Amino acid sequence: MSKRVILHVGTPKTGTSYLQDVLFRNRRVLAGAGIHYPADRFDGHFLAALDLMRLPWGGLEAEAVGAWDRLAAQVRGHDGTSIVSHEILATASRSQAGRALTSLGHGDGTEVHLVLSVRDLVRQIPAEWQENVKHRSTITYGAFLDQIKDPRRESRIATWFWGVQELPDILNRWGHDLPPEHIHLVTVPPAGGAQQLLWKRFSIAFGLDGIDLDLEAERANPSLGAPETALVRRINRAANQQLAPSDYRPLVRELLAHQTLSRRGRSPRLALPPEAHPWVGEITASWITEIERRGYDVVGDLSDLVGAPPVLKYADPDHPNERQVSGAAVDAITALLLEGARLRQSEERLQRELHDTQVALERSYLRPTYRWREKLVRRLQSGRLGRGALKAYRRARGRSSRPA
């Protein structure tokens, strides 16, 4: 039974990919310090979250069957501190959260600490729209904003957005059974601050200070500029019907968005429209008041949630600068050409190998003994008596070489 479980449930776009990458790659070092990060693969906790919430995810859910129970069993089987981390857990319902906490040992002697990393809505709103676009959505930024502003919150976009972003509600669902001192909010510092400040805060919240971890990131979820996101949305509109999810992920999300378009750092960044700032400011103020009232442990500063003031020159991704979109499109075509060329070379190499194998196989068939045997079988098959003899031989030999 774990003595202590650190359960990190979100929110998305708060440096979680980096954190999980560091935890995954440093499993052995952490184990040496008595901290268990139970994962056989990088996305192990993501699959467990899908399983817990019965959440389909473009076919990936087939790999998630039973994943939460396995993860919970590994946590319960460790006598020390265990860490569980995935940002989509933020959207779990109260009963799913209750089931998760119980399965991790809450109420049975285990001390569960809930960690929620949080970032200002000024950055989270455009980031969430961009995530939607990188997951095949064709919704415009304007329509996305309209949906999340609608107080009824009936659309799938709105329920998901507020499910993973509305801090007091997430903490209600996950934390209402936990003492406030066991609930830790890690605030993401404003843009342009010290590079390692967020990691420092994570390190304090997770109790990783003093452990010599390799902090070189291999995985991250880089963001796109406004024209690049507009381009991916147009690609979705054109290709969604033909492109299967299993092809979309490596080609659009990874190759185009993450490896190519995210490198165009000079294009205007996605931002919150200036007219949305008063609305966001009002929500944020009510959240800060509520969080202060509840008395949680804050690692960082709640004023980080206020966010930056409106940008002076707003780039609307629904009406992008077409020159910039063309530039992004040329980069995208170049990347796809290079990938196409790589695949052609790979195909040619495989064809050469296949040809060599076929030649070697034919050479072995051309040995005189093989030809004699083949001739004999043909002759036997042409007559009734021969077929009977062949059948008897095959039965005596104990296996059939007849065609299926």
Place this chain on the structure above:
Amino acid sequence: MTPGPEDTPGVRRAWGWVAHLLSGGTTPWRVWTDEGRPGGRVLPGAQQLELLRRLNLVGGVTPELATRVLEASAPGRGRPDLELEGSVDRLAFGPPPVDPGDLPDDELLRVATSLIADDVVAAGLPEPRRVGTTRPWRTRYRLVGDPLLADPRRADLIARGRPPGGRGSVILVLGTDLGSMLVHAWTARSLAEGAPAWRDWFDSLARSRTVPARADLPRVARFWTDRVGIDRVRIVLEPALVPRLVGVRRPLATAPDLSADAVDLSRRVGQVLGLLAEPARRRALLHQTLAPHLATHHGPGLGVPPEHAAWVHARAERMRDGLLRAGYAVHGDPDSLLPVDHVGASEPSDAGVLALALRLLLEKPLEKGK
């Protein structure tokens, strides 16, 4: 939904309603006034409570089922568990409370399908049918084409010791009117890897003017012609002829006859099953456990939406002409590929699917496939 310590007249009224529903009550929330004492850690969500009320309206809810309903969570993406309007004050955060009577059927179905998926997994698979000894003198065949026509007949033949394939096999491309083949294609996908909603799926076909691969008989026939030659490829448009063509006397097994609502319920349950069973087992559970059970609940079958009838008819004519022009042997009337007037539903209805889901939940324990 509300933390236990909260004790207000609204919360007490909500607990009173919970107790009422747990004792089989059917009074809607909006007219409920009596207060009650907390009966759990948190108040269940509005979706779960309304689903239980609907089950009570049908009758026969066991205490075990009532508890399962109130403890269930809606799977997948969608609205979270909601508060009851009037039980709590509207907060500055969280989804707005609702009158459960105003919830759309689709929201209640999300909870119901999760429970049915659990029942299907618990029921498991039927004992595998004993496969007869392979008959060496059997007619060599392959059954391809429409999945709902070909797959159950092939499975039956395998069980009778007549597996497909072998030297000189005749390729029987099974089909029927194109409208039915499109319904069959969506049904087969709903019972396998999963499908979009009927309208979304059909609208997408209509936009691209394509038909699914296995309903595209000229394409299937061409594929096999390239491999075995046209002499061994037959188009079979009269499924009753299949036993004679494969050399058996007794009729062959057919797919369960599912109503439009039953297929849609299978599709929705299949989405949840995707997280409870590996793909092969999920498919087997849908085919062998859920579908035979749903077939006992009769209802109107699915047909081509009227606004798409014209292009389906034109496509069927092209299909017929293409097959005749290519010179394939055809068993049955080539005109039977043309869509027939269908008396049934042009799409499943959420209300019908929910009514079916309620009946299924109340018929527990779900029997293993027959």
